[in-house]
Amino acid sequence: MEELDVEPAITNIPAASDGKHLGFAWGPGDILAYETLYMAPGCSFIHEVRKDEDIYSPILRKLFNESHHIFVGLQTIREDLPSKNKKTQFVSISKNYRSVIRACMEELQQVLQKWPRNMEIRYVSILLAIELIWNLCEVLFIDAAPAGPLLLHLLDWVRLHKGDVDEKAREVLQSESPAEHHDYWDVPGGTQTLTEFDVKWRHWHEEVDRCLQDNSFASNQHLEIICKILVGDEDTLLEHKELLSTWYHFLVTRLLFCHPTVKPTELHYYAQSCMTMFLDLRSVPEPLDSILLAAFEFDIHQVIKDCSIALNNWWFVAHLTDLLDHCKLLQSHNLHFGSNLREFLLLEYASGLFTHHSLWQLAVDYFDNCPEFGHVYLELQIERVPLDTERKALKVLRICEQRQMSEQVRSICKIMAMRALRNNRLGSALSWSIRAKDAAFATLISERFLQDYCARGTFSDLDLIDNLGPAMLLSDRLTFLVKYREFHKLYEENRFSEAAKLLLSLITAKIAPRSFWMTLLTDALPLLEQKEVSHSAHCPYLLLYHLTCLVYGFIVFCYGSSCKVDQLLTSLIKESVCRFAGLGPEGLGTPKV
Amino acid sequence: MESVNAKYVSQKISKTRWRPVSHSSLQQPDIFATGSWDNEDNKISFWSIGNHGSSGMDEGFEGDPQLLCEHKHDGDVLDLQFLDQDRIVTTSSTGAVTIFRHHQNSQTISVSQRWPRVHRYPCDNAPCTGVVCSSPEIVTVGEDGKIIVFRADQEGVIRVIENADSSTIHAVTYLRTTEILTCILYLDDVLLPLHCVDRHPNQQHIVATGGQDGMLCVWDVRQGSTPFSLMEAHSAEMWEVHFHPTNPDHLFTCSEDGSLLHWETSTHSDMPSFLQGGRNNSMISRSAMAPAGGNQSLISTWLSGDSSKGRLETTHMLPSQTLSVNSLDVLGQCLVCGTDGEAIFVNRQVPV
Numbered sequence: 001m002e003e004l005d006v007e008p009a010i011t012n013i014p015a016a017s018d019g020k021h022l023g024f025a026w027g028p029g030d031i032l033a034y035e036t037l038y039m040a041p042g043c044s045f046i047h048e049v050r051k052d053e054d055i056y057s058p059i060l061r062k063l064f065n066e067s068h069h070i071f072v073g074l075q076t077i078r079e080d081l082p083s084k085n086k087k088t089q090f091v092s093i094s095k096n097y098r099s100v101i102r103a104c105m106e107e108l109q110q111v112l113q114k115w116p117r118n119m120e121i122r123y124v125s126i127l128l129a130i131e132l133i134w135n136l137c138e139v140l141f142i143d144a145a146p147a148g149p150l151l152l153h154l155l156d157w158v159r160l161h162k163g164d165v166d167e168k169a170r171e172v173l174q175s176e177s178p179a180e181h182h183d184y185w186d187v188p189g190g191t192q193t194l195t196e197f198d199v200k201w202r203h204w205h206e207e208v209d210r211c212l213q214d215n216s217f218a219s220n221q222h223l224e225i226i227c228k229i230l231v232g233d234e235d236t237l238l239e240h241k242e243l244l245s246t247w248y249h250f251l252v253t254r255l256l257f258c259h260p261t262v263k264p265t266e267l268h269y270y271a272q273s274c275m276t277m278f279l280d281l282r283s284v285p286e287p288l289d290s291i292l293l294a295a296f297e298f299d300i301h302q303v304i305k306d307c308s309i310a311l312n313n314w315w316f317v318a319h320l321t322d323l324l325d326h327c328k329l330l331q332s333h334n335l336h337f338g339s340n341l342r343e344f345l346l347l348e349y350a351s352g353l354f355t356h357h358s359l360w361q362l363a364v365d366y367f368d369n370c371p372e373f374g375h376v377y378l379e380l381q382i383e384r385v386p387l388d389t390e391r392k393a394l395k396v397l398r399i400c401e402q403r404q405m406s407e408q409v410r411s412i413c414k415i416m417a418m419r420a421l422r423n424n425r426l427g428s429a430l431s432w433s434i435r436a437k438d439a440a441f442a443t444l445i446s447e448r449f450l451q452d453y454c455a456r457g458t459f460s461d462l463d464l465i466d467n468l469g470p471a472m473l474l475s476d477r478l479t480f481l482v483k484y485r486e487f488h489k490l491y492e493e494n495r496f497s498e499a500a501k502l503l504l505s506l507i508t509a510k511i512a513p514r515s516f517w518m519t520l521l522t523d524a525l526p527l528l529e530q531k532e533v534s535h536s537a538h539c540p541y542l543l544l545y546h547l548t549c550l551v552y553g554f555i556v557f558c559y560g561s562s563c564k565v566d567q568l569l570t571s572l573i574k575e576s577v578c579r580f581a582g583l584g585p586e587g588l589g590t591p592k593v
Numbered sequence: 594m595e596s597v598n599a600k601y602v603s604q605k606i607s608k609t610r611w612r613p614v615s616h617s618s619l620q621q622p623d624i625f626a627t628g629s630w631d632n633e634d635n636k637i638s639f640w641s642i643g644n645h646g647s648s649g650m651d652e653g654f655e656g657d658p659q660l661l662c663e664h665k666h667d668g669d670v671l672d673l674q675f676l677d678q679d680r681i682v683t684t685s686s687t688g689a690v691t692i693f694r695h696h697q698n699s700q701t702i703s704v705s706q707r708w709p710r711v712h713r714y715p716c717d718n719a720p721c722t723g724v725v726c727s728s729p730e731i732v733t734v735g736e737d738g739k740i741i742v743f744r745a746d747q748e749g750v751i752r753v754i755e756n757a758d759s760s761t762i763h764a765v766t767y768l769r770t771t772e773i774l775t776c777i778l779y780l781d782d783v784l785l786p787l788h789c790v791d792r793h794p795n796q797q798h799i800v801a802t803g804g805q806d807g808m809l810c811v812w813d814v815r816q817g818s819t820p821f822s823l824m825e826a827h828s829a830e831m832w833e834v835h836f837h838p839t840n841p842d843h844l845f846t847c848s849e850d851g852s853l854l855h856w857e858t859s860t861h862s863d864m865p866s867f868l869q870g871g872r873n874n875s876m877i878s879r880s881a882m883a884p885a886g887g888n889q890s891l892i893s894t895w896l897s898g899d900s901s902k903g904r905l906e907t908t909h910m911l912p913s914q915t916l917s918v919n920s921l922d923v924l925g926q927c928l929v930c931g932t933d934g935e936a937i938f939v940n941r942q943v944p945v
Contacts, residue, residue, distance in 0.1 A: 062601040065935045069599075069915070358605055358631045361916060361933055389669060389686045389720040390736055390761050392631065394805070395917065395933075398829055398849055423714035425738065428761055431786065 013047050054313040055356045057120055059108055066100045067319055068362045075369050090327050094138040101131045129288050130316050132161055136295050141329055147263040148194050151255060158252045198261050232257035247278035248292055271296035318349035343370045347377055354381045364399055382408055410436045417441055427461040439475040446477040459485055480511045500527050599936035600657045604629035606931025608673040611924040622924045626681050627931055628670025635670060637683060638663035639695055642939055658939055664693060664702035672724045676745060680705060682731055684721035688712035690733055712737050723764045734762035764790045789833045794841050803831030803846055826854060832919050840945045847918035853910040853930055
């Protein structure tokens with residue numbers, strides 16, 4: 001087990017009284033804490049401690065939904081594209097993510113203008129920081145600009161975040177600059193190569209330096225200061241610290257004036273020194289500062305690690321890591337838990353989403369894109385989604401069926417079927433068990449139908465039973481139910497010979513439950529009296545034969561076998577057969593049973 | 594395809610409906626209502642797209658829909674209909690039916706009338722799955738298999754049809770003023786629940802349904818229990834089907850698979866289709882008869898539709914696959930739909 005990097009955070013549970021013992025139980029995303037009776041008799045409250053409140057913010061929800069859309073799009077980028085095209089696409093996806101963050105920020109600011117004491121004010125600084133870090137990562141890692149354009153991108157980055165300050169500075173500079181300075185702003189990336197530019201820049205730099213040494217600007221103090229800034233004189237720059245509110249602004253400014261052709265690999269020297277120079281009054285750098293420094297050092301893993309610790313919610317690290325992984329920038333090293341970094345973060349994020357009553361649907365797509373453990377996580381989590389209405393159950397079922405999670409399908413259908421059964425909605429229960437292909441349950445429900453019939457004398461839910469089609473073969477009992485209902489239908493339509501044939505097949509197929517034998521017998525008797533049946537040559541005798549077997553078996557079952565019963569039975573059968581055939585009692589031999 | 598912008602609204606949308614516009618004015622609709630589901634606090638909301646009578650805009654999507662007002666709703670909003678210009682009736686997963694009134698002047702919503710727990714089991718609430726209204730009469734159906742009739746201004750329930758079915762009734766629509774059609778099951782080799790139904794605006798015997806397997810079926814209710822035509826529409830449950838109210842050659846369907854389809858049927862030949870019926874039997878898929886009762890002007894092209902015959906065109910209306918599209922509504926040239934991705938899409942230039 002690794003040592004902890006930081007002290008564990010302490011969360012106070014305001015409702016729990018002092019001095020009481022607290023027990024707890026882990027949930028999928030939350031912890032349930034309760035007061036126990038160890039010391040004095042306490043009250044029995046259960047407190048739910050939520051790890052992550054961010055997912056409950058209505059404005060941040062838009063972030064989650066929109067970024068989900070981008071995430072799904074990212075996963076479908078084809079692997080076989082040439083890397084140049086892919087890079088442009090990745091950069092544009094990164095910009096998409098950032099624009100979503102900015103849209104969130106703008107909306108937050110609008111809300112705060114109307115309600116300044118809104119709780120969500122804490123998200124403003126978090127979103128600002130997130131966007132800052134993401135932008136820097138885009139410049140350094142995804143866009144991976146070489147020396148030359150690198151500085152331009154860094155300039156843009158700083159400008160984006162310190163817009164107004166830079167405006168002022170630019171005005172000041174441009175109002176004084178001679179023509180050469182215009183050339184200066186035509187920075188590399190255009191028509192010149194890096195070395196050409198470097199030579200020109202050094203030439204210019206020496207000239208300005210010489211002007212300073214010559215004291216040619218001594219008369220105008222402002223001009224002299226500006227010149228010193230242009231030369232990159234650190235002390236002058238530091239004197240104007242309040243214009244450069246942050247050390248990274250200082251860094252980019254210094255690079256602009258001293259080392260415009262800085263290479264990516266040299267960045268971290270300057271970053272470290274700038275940070276030290278700028279922050280000399282403060283002792284410890286803030287988390288944001290160390291994250292940015294790690295980025296300048298191109299230590300991606302450190303960036304991700306620090307962000308994971310600093311931020312409450314996994315959204316940022318999960319999406320950024322996923323994007324970097326697609327850019328093939330993460331070395332794959334296995335974590336102690338077996339999956340790689342990207343998958344671990346996505347799983348954490350998605351598990352957090354699953355605890356939300358509404359956002360669980362987004363989590364499904366994230367699990368889908370975690371090849372090693374995603375399926376297992378989904379299987380465990382999807383069963384916990386509460387199923388209040390049939391519509392929700394159908395949606396969850398669709399998710400399970402699309403991923404061949406047959407266990408979960410069966411489990412969900414069984415829950416819904418039991419609920420329907422409890423509310424006496426037999427038809428609904430039957431449809432659910434058919435959907436799950438659950439033979440045992442279908443048998444149970446068919447029994448209920450048959451019991452209903454015995455109790456009331458009529459069937460309920462005829463439309464469902466009449467229209468099952470091949471689904472009726474799911475279970476024997478169900479087949480019997482359908483066929484029995486068909487028998488009744490035929491009888492009602494006066495199609496007696498067909499009815500008799502059906503009844504015969506029902507009896508011979510032996511799928512009738514024992515409890516139903518009496519009923520079948522009772523049904524058969526009026527049939528035998530129908531002219532249609534009795535005049536057809538073959539049928540009635542077969543019917544009679546089988547009925548006789550049935551009766552015999554039934555009586556033996558009820559009363560046991562004995563000589564007396566045998567005799568009684570034989571004479572009974574003889575009598576009725578003769579009566580039926582219109583013969584006298586002596587006209588028939590003993591039937592073989 | 595024009596770009597359709599999504600408006601993210603921080604709630605999963607279960608129903609969207611346009612506010613009806615008066616037939617006399619040629620205005621495009623400008624206000625729609627939405628209901629949410631699967632939230633701890635569900636809401637109904639009214640939105641405006643700011644179409645104040647200016648037709649003939651080139652720009653299809655001037656701005657996002659703006660939220661006018663919203664109100665808390667107890668339970669998921671399972672169905673929502675406009676009763677008239679100011680009132681909507683909603684049905685809830687708690688089995689309640691509520692009428693809300695939208696006060697345009699103050700942009701507020703108030704509860705006008707409520708019937709709590711009308712759909713229920715002996716020991717539990719039953720979600721109320723569908724509603725249809727023809728002011729002042731309201732008919733609702735629910736998972737308990739009951740059909741309940743109300744009047745908008747009366748306290749109690751007018752009529753309850755118990756045990757209309759032992760399964761859940763998913764949807765309901767008016768056939769004629771005195772008949773309603775409810776929507777449960779259908780068979781064509783397999784037993785599948787139907788989720789939505791809509792009646793042809795001009796020809797009352799034609800009904801379109803969508804079901805669990807994503808198949809679009811068109812039925813003639815006078816003729817038996819098999820559908821007239823069957824079209825494979827979606828790869829998952831179809832949640833809503835709508836004929837365009839004024840241009841019924843157009844049909845719209847939306848589904849769990851995240852797509853919204855626009856179906857357009859057309860006759861290619863010069864001859865009106867009712868004359869072709871007798872001679873060209875291959876065009877008519879299931880039924881071979883012209884309708885008895887000779888006053889029918891046209892056999893609707895829907896009844897002879899078969900997607901392979903090239904008389905039916907289908908277009909996707911959303912740019913890319915999203916999470917389930919739960920609901921859509923179309924009026925005039927405007928289409929609105931809501932998804933499980935917590936987004937609303939509005940298209941103001943539907944080609945009808």
